[in-house]
Amino acid sequence: MLKLTARQEQILRLIRDAIEKTGFPPTRAEIAKELGFRSANAAEEHLQALARKGAIEIFPGTSRGIRLRDSFASRSHSHAHTLLKDNPDAHPIMHPGAMQMTLPLVGRVAAGSPILAQEHIDAQYTVDPTLFKSRPDYLLKVRGMSMRDAGIMDGDLLAVKKADSAKNGQIVVARLGDEVTVKRYQRSGSLIELLPENPDFEPIRVEAGRDEFALEGLAVGLLRSWN
Incomplete structure:
Protein backbone atom coordinates (compact mmCIF):
# COMPACT_ATOMS: atom_id res chain seq x y z
CA MET A 1 0.00 0.00 0.00
CA LEU A 2 1.52 3.31 -1.06
CA LYS A 3 1.87 6.09 1.50
CA LEU A 4 -0.46 9.06 1.13
CA THR A 5 0.64 12.67 1.19
CA ALA A 6 -0.77 15.07 3.78
CA ARG A 7 -3.04 16.62 1.13
CA GLN A 8 -4.30 13.21 0.02
CA GLU A 9 -5.06 12.30 3.65
CA GLN A 10 -6.99 15.57 3.93
CA ILE A 11 -9.08 14.77 0.87
CA LEU A 12 -9.69 11.25 2.12
CA ARG A 13 -10.98 12.64 5.43
CA LEU A 14 -13.22 15.05 3.53
CA ILE A 15 -14.70 12.14 1.53
CA ARG A 16 -15.28 10.12 4.72
CA ASP A 17 -16.94 13.10 6.43
CA ALA A 18 -19.28 13.71 3.48
CA ILE A 19 -20.32 10.05 3.37
CA GLU A 20 -20.83 9.97 7.14
CA LYS A 21 -22.98 13.12 7.08
CA THR A 22 -25.03 12.73 3.92
CA GLY A 23 -24.49 9.19 2.63
CA PHE A 24 -22.85 10.50 -0.55
CA PRO A 25 -19.26 11.38 -1.49
CA PRO A 26 -18.51 14.99 -2.44
CA THR A 27 -18.29 16.33 -5.98
CA ARG A 28 -15.02 17.63 -7.39
CA ALA A 29 -16.38 21.18 -7.10
CA GLU A 30 -17.22 20.65 -3.43
CA ILE A 31 -13.73 19.30 -2.72
CA ALA A 32 -12.17 22.27 -4.52
CA LYS A 33 -14.30 24.77 -2.58
CA GLU A 34 -13.61 23.14 0.78
CA LEU A 35 -9.84 23.01 0.26
CA GLY A 36 -9.44 26.32 -1.57
CA PHE A 37 -8.44 24.93 -4.96
CA ARG A 38 -8.85 27.26 -7.92
CA SER A 39 -10.74 24.69 -9.99
CA ALA A 40 -12.33 21.27 -9.83
CA ASN A 41 -9.49 20.00 -12.04
CA ALA A 42 -7.10 20.23 -9.09
CA ALA A 43 -9.43 18.07 -7.04
CA GLU A 44 -9.65 15.58 -9.92
CA GLU A 45 -5.84 15.27 -10.03
CA HIS A 46 -5.73 14.42 -6.32
CA LEU A 47 -8.57 11.92 -6.71
CA GLN A 48 -6.76 10.20 -9.56
CA ALA A 49 -3.65 9.96 -7.38
CA LEU A 50 -5.70 8.44 -4.56
CA ALA A 51 -7.14 5.93 -7.03
CA ARG A 52 -3.66 4.97 -8.25
CA LYS A 53 -2.61 4.36 -4.64
CA GLY A 54 -5.62 2.14 -4.03
CA ALA A 55 -7.41 4.40 -1.53
CA ILE A 56 -10.51 4.97 -3.66
CA GLU A 57 -12.28 3.78 -6.79
CA ILE A 58 -13.58 6.29 -9.33
CA PHE A 59 -16.69 5.49 -11.36
CA PRO A 60 -17.11 7.55 -14.55
CA GLY A 61 -20.40 9.09 -15.58
CA THR A 62 -21.42 10.79 -12.32
CA SER A 63 -20.09 13.71 -10.32
CA ARG A 64 -20.14 11.69 -7.08
CA GLY A 65 -18.71 8.46 -8.47
CA ILE A 66 -16.21 7.84 -5.66
CA ARG A 67 -15.94 4.73 -3.50
CA LEU A 68 -13.63 4.32 -0.51
CA ARG A 69 -11.63 1.10 -0.58
CA ASP A 70 -12.41 -1.10 2.42
CA SER A 71 -9.00 -0.58 4.06
CA PHE A 72 -9.47 3.20 3.94
CA ALA A 73 -13.15 3.34 4.97
CA SER A 74 -12.29 3.32 8.67
CA ARG A 75 -15.22 5.40 9.91
CA SER A 76 -17.94 4.16 7.59
CA HIS A 77 -18.77 1.40 5.17
CA SER A 78 -17.69 2.00 1.62
CA HIS A 79 -20.21 3.61 -0.72
CA ALA A 80 -20.44 3.87 -4.46
CA HIS A 81 -22.48 5.27 -7.23
Whole structure:
Protein backbone atom coordinates (compact mmCIF):
# COMPACT_ATOMS: atom_id res chain seq x y z
CA MET A 1 0.00 0.00 0.00
CA LEU A 2 1.52 3.31 -1.06
CA LYS A 3 1.87 6.09 1.50
CA LEU A 4 -0.46 9.06 1.13
CA THR A 5 0.64 12.67 1.19
CA ALA A 6 -0.77 15.07 3.78
CA ARG A 7 -3.04 16.62 1.13
CA GLN A 8 -4.30 13.21 0.02
CA GLU A 9 -5.06 12.30 3.65
CA GLN A 10 -6.99 15.57 3.93
CA ILE A 11 -9.08 14.77 0.87
CA LEU A 12 -9.69 11.25 2.12
CA ARG A 13 -10.98 12.64 5.43
CA LEU A 14 -13.22 15.05 3.53
CA ILE A 15 -14.70 12.14 1.53
CA ARG A 16 -15.28 10.12 4.72
CA ASP A 17 -16.94 13.10 6.43
CA ALA A 18 -19.28 13.71 3.48
CA ILE A 19 -20.32 10.05 3.37
CA GLU A 20 -20.83 9.97 7.14
CA LYS A 21 -22.98 13.12 7.08
CA THR A 22 -25.03 12.73 3.92
CA GLY A 23 -24.49 9.19 2.63
CA PHE A 24 -22.85 10.50 -0.55
CA PRO A 25 -19.26 11.38 -1.49
CA PRO A 26 -18.51 14.99 -2.44
CA THR A 27 -18.29 16.33 -5.98
CA ARG A 28 -15.02 17.63 -7.39
CA ALA A 29 -16.38 21.18 -7.10
CA GLU A 30 -17.22 20.65 -3.43
CA ILE A 31 -13.73 19.30 -2.72
CA ALA A 32 -12.17 22.27 -4.52
CA LYS A 33 -14.30 24.77 -2.58
CA GLU A 34 -13.61 23.14 0.78
CA LEU A 35 -9.84 23.01 0.26
CA GLY A 36 -9.44 26.32 -1.57
CA PHE A 37 -8.44 24.93 -4.96
CA ARG A 38 -8.85 27.26 -7.92
CA SER A 39 -10.74 24.69 -9.99
CA ALA A 40 -12.33 21.27 -9.83
CA ASN A 41 -9.49 20.00 -12.04
CA ALA A 42 -7.10 20.23 -9.09
CA ALA A 43 -9.43 18.07 -7.04
CA GLU A 44 -9.65 15.58 -9.92
CA GLU A 45 -5.84 15.27 -10.03
CA HIS A 46 -5.73 14.42 -6.32
CA LEU A 47 -8.57 11.92 -6.71
CA GLN A 48 -6.76 10.20 -9.56
CA ALA A 49 -3.65 9.96 -7.38
CA LEU A 50 -5.70 8.44 -4.56
CA ALA A 51 -7.14 5.93 -7.03
CA ARG A 52 -3.66 4.97 -8.25
CA LYS A 53 -2.61 4.36 -4.64
CA GLY A 54 -5.62 2.14 -4.03
CA ALA A 55 -7.41 4.40 -1.53
CA ILE A 56 -10.51 4.97 -3.66
CA GLU A 57 -12.28 3.78 -6.79
CA ILE A 58 -13.58 6.29 -9.33
CA PHE A 59 -16.69 5.49 -11.36
CA PRO A 60 -17.11 7.55 -14.55
CA GLY A 61 -20.40 9.09 -15.58
CA THR A 62 -21.42 10.79 -12.32
CA SER A 63 -20.09 13.71 -10.32
CA ARG A 64 -20.14 11.69 -7.08
CA GLY A 65 -18.71 8.46 -8.47
CA ILE A 66 -16.21 7.84 -5.66
CA ARG A 67 -15.94 4.73 -3.50
CA LEU A 68 -13.63 4.32 -0.51
CA ARG A 69 -11.63 1.10 -0.58
CA ASP A 70 -12.41 -1.10 2.42
CA SER A 71 -9.00 -0.58 4.06
CA PHE A 72 -9.47 3.20 3.94
CA ALA A 73 -13.15 3.34 4.97
CA SER A 74 -12.29 3.32 8.67
CA ARG A 75 -15.22 5.40 9.91
CA SER A 76 -17.94 4.16 7.59
CA HIS A 77 -18.77 1.40 5.17
CA SER A 78 -17.69 2.00 1.62
CA HIS A 79 -20.21 3.61 -0.72
CA ALA A 80 -20.44 3.87 -4.46
CA HIS A 81 -22.48 5.27 -7.23
CA THR A 82 -22.63 2.10 -9.31
CA LEU A 83 -23.24 2.03 -13.05
CA LEU A 84 -25.23 -0.90 -14.44
CA LYS A 85 -27.11 -2.16 -17.45
CA ASP A 86 -30.87 -1.73 -17.73
CA ASN A 87 -31.63 -5.45 -17.52
CA PRO A 88 -31.42 -6.34 -13.81
CA ASP A 89 -31.59 -10.07 -14.45
CA ALA A 90 -28.81 -10.20 -17.01
CA HIS A 91 -25.94 -8.61 -15.09
CA PRO A 92 -25.95 -8.86 -11.30
CA ILE A 93 -23.60 -6.29 -9.73
CA MET A 94 -21.25 -8.44 -7.68
CA HIS A 95 -17.70 -8.49 -6.33
CA PRO A 96 -15.95 -11.90 -6.12
CA GLY A 97 -16.90 -13.69 -2.93
CA ALA A 98 -19.53 -11.13 -1.91
CA MET A 99 -22.92 -12.12 -0.55
CA GLN A 100 -25.80 -11.50 -2.91
CA MET A 101 -28.65 -9.23 -1.96
CA THR A 102 -31.91 -8.86 -3.87
CA LEU A 103 -33.69 -5.51 -3.74
CA PRO A 104 -37.16 -4.66 -5.04
CA LEU A 105 -37.37 -1.76 -7.49
CA VAL A 106 -40.24 0.58 -6.65
CA GLY A 107 -41.78 2.45 -9.58
CA ARG A 108 -44.69 4.83 -9.19
CA VAL A 109 -46.35 4.80 -5.78
CA ALA A 110 -50.13 4.92 -5.52
CA ALA A 111 -51.63 7.47 -3.15
CA GLY A 112 -52.22 6.23 0.40
CA SER A 113 -50.60 2.81 0.00
CA PRO A 114 -47.33 1.47 1.48
CA ILE A 115 -44.28 2.20 -0.65
CA LEU A 116 -43.36 -1.51 -0.71
CA ALA A 117 -46.84 -2.71 -1.67
CA GLN A 118 -46.55 -5.52 -4.20
CA GLU A 119 -48.28 -3.53 -6.94
CA HIS A 120 -45.48 -0.95 -6.81
CA ILE A 121 -42.65 -3.45 -7.42
CA ASP A 122 -41.45 -3.25 -11.03
CA ALA A 123 -38.46 -5.63 -10.83
CA GLN A 124 -35.87 -7.25 -8.58
CA TYR A 125 -32.15 -6.36 -8.70
CA THR A 126 -29.33 -8.55 -7.42
CA VAL A 127 -26.49 -6.41 -6.07
CA ASP A 128 -23.39 -6.50 -3.87
CA PRO A 129 -24.36 -5.16 -0.39
CA THR A 130 -20.84 -3.79 0.20
CA LEU A 131 -21.57 -1.08 -2.38
CA PHE A 132 -23.74 0.77 0.10
CA LYS A 133 -23.09 2.85 3.22
CA SER A 134 -25.88 0.97 5.01
CA ARG A 135 -27.88 -2.04 3.91
CA PRO A 136 -30.77 -0.74 1.76
CA ASP A 137 -34.28 -2.13 1.81
CA TYR A 138 -35.35 -1.17 -1.71
CA LEU A 139 -34.53 0.79 -4.84
CA LEU A 140 -36.64 3.76 -5.88
CA LYS A 141 -36.74 5.01 -9.47
CA VAL A 142 -36.01 8.75 -9.45
CA ARG A 143 -38.45 10.99 -11.31
CA GLY A 144 -37.37 14.45 -12.43
CA MET A 145 -34.22 16.54 -12.06
CA SER A 146 -34.75 18.34 -8.73
CA MET A 147 -31.63 16.62 -7.26
CA ARG A 148 -29.43 17.09 -10.34
CA ASP A 149 -26.62 18.92 -8.55
CA ALA A 150 -26.34 16.09 -6.02
CA GLY A 151 -25.62 13.77 -8.95
CA ILE A 152 -29.10 12.20 -8.81
CA MET A 153 -30.71 12.20 -12.25
CA ASP A 154 -34.08 11.31 -13.73
CA GLY A 155 -34.23 7.54 -14.16
CA ASP A 156 -31.53 6.75 -11.58
CA LEU A 157 -32.23 4.04 -9.02
CA LEU A 158 -31.83 5.32 -5.47
CA ALA A 159 -30.93 2.76 -2.82
CA VAL A 160 -33.09 3.49 0.23
CA LYS A 161 -32.95 2.28 3.84
CA LYS A 162 -36.31 2.44 5.59
CA ALA A 163 -36.32 5.09 8.35
CA ASP A 164 -38.79 7.42 10.02
CA SER A 165 -36.22 10.00 11.17
CA ALA A 166 -33.26 11.81 9.59
CA LYS A 167 -30.40 14.18 10.39
CA ASN A 168 -30.10 17.58 8.79
CA GLY A 169 -28.29 17.36 5.46
CA GLN A 170 -29.23 13.77 4.70
CA ILE A 171 -30.95 12.90 1.42
CA VAL A 172 -34.32 11.37 2.16
CA VAL A 173 -37.37 9.84 0.52
CA ALA A 174 -40.43 11.64 1.87
CA ARG A 175 -44.15 11.31 1.34
CA LEU A 176 -46.18 14.49 0.97
CA GLY A 177 -49.84 13.64 0.72
CA ASP A 178 -50.17 11.71 -2.54
CA GLU A 179 -46.56 12.28 -3.69
CA VAL A 180 -43.23 10.63 -2.91
CA THR A 181 -40.19 12.87 -3.37
CA VAL A 182 -36.39 12.75 -2.98
CA LYS A 183 -34.86 15.81 -1.31
CA ARG A 184 -32.25 16.95 1.21
CA TYR A 185 -33.68 17.10 4.74
CA GLN A 186 -33.46 20.16 6.99
CA ARG A 187 -35.39 20.68 10.22
CA SER A 188 -35.52 23.65 12.58
CA GLY A 189 -38.02 23.27 15.41
CA SER A 190 -41.32 22.18 13.91
CA LEU A 191 -40.45 23.46 10.43
CA ILE A 192 -39.16 20.84 7.99
CA GLU A 193 -37.62 21.91 4.69
CA LEU A 194 -37.12 19.50 1.81
CA LEU A 195 -34.38 21.11 -0.23
CA PRO A 196 -33.78 20.48 -3.94
CA GLU A 197 -30.31 20.38 -5.47
CA ASN A 198 -31.30 22.34 -8.56
CA PRO A 199 -31.93 26.11 -8.62
CA ASP A 200 -34.88 25.60 -10.98
CA PHE A 201 -36.85 24.05 -8.10
CA GLU A 202 -38.20 25.62 -4.91
CA PRO A 203 -37.78 24.16 -1.38
CA ILE A 204 -40.80 22.41 0.09
CA ARG A 205 -41.74 23.52 3.62
CA VAL A 206 -43.96 21.51 5.94
CA GLU A 207 -44.99 21.78 9.59
CA ALA A 208 -44.19 18.64 11.56
CA GLY A 209 -47.37 17.09 12.92
CA ARG A 210 -49.62 19.40 10.92
CA ASP A 211 -49.04 18.63 7.26
CA GLU A 212 -49.55 15.21 5.68
CA PHE A 213 -45.86 14.32 5.77
CA ALA A 214 -43.88 11.15 6.50
CA LEU A 215 -40.30 10.01 6.03
CA GLU A 216 -40.03 6.80 4.02
CA GLY A 217 -36.27 6.31 4.20
CA LEU A 218 -32.69 7.50 3.80
CA ALA A 219 -30.66 7.43 0.59
CA VAL A 220 -27.63 5.13 1.02
CA GLY A 221 -26.48 4.69 -2.58
CA LEU A 222 -27.25 5.17 -6.23
CA LEU A 223 -27.45 2.94 -9.28
CA ARG A 224 -27.32 4.54 -12.72
CA SER A 225 -28.72 2.68 -15.70
CA TRP A 226 -28.63 3.23 -19.43
CA ASN A 227 -29.45 1.28 -22.57
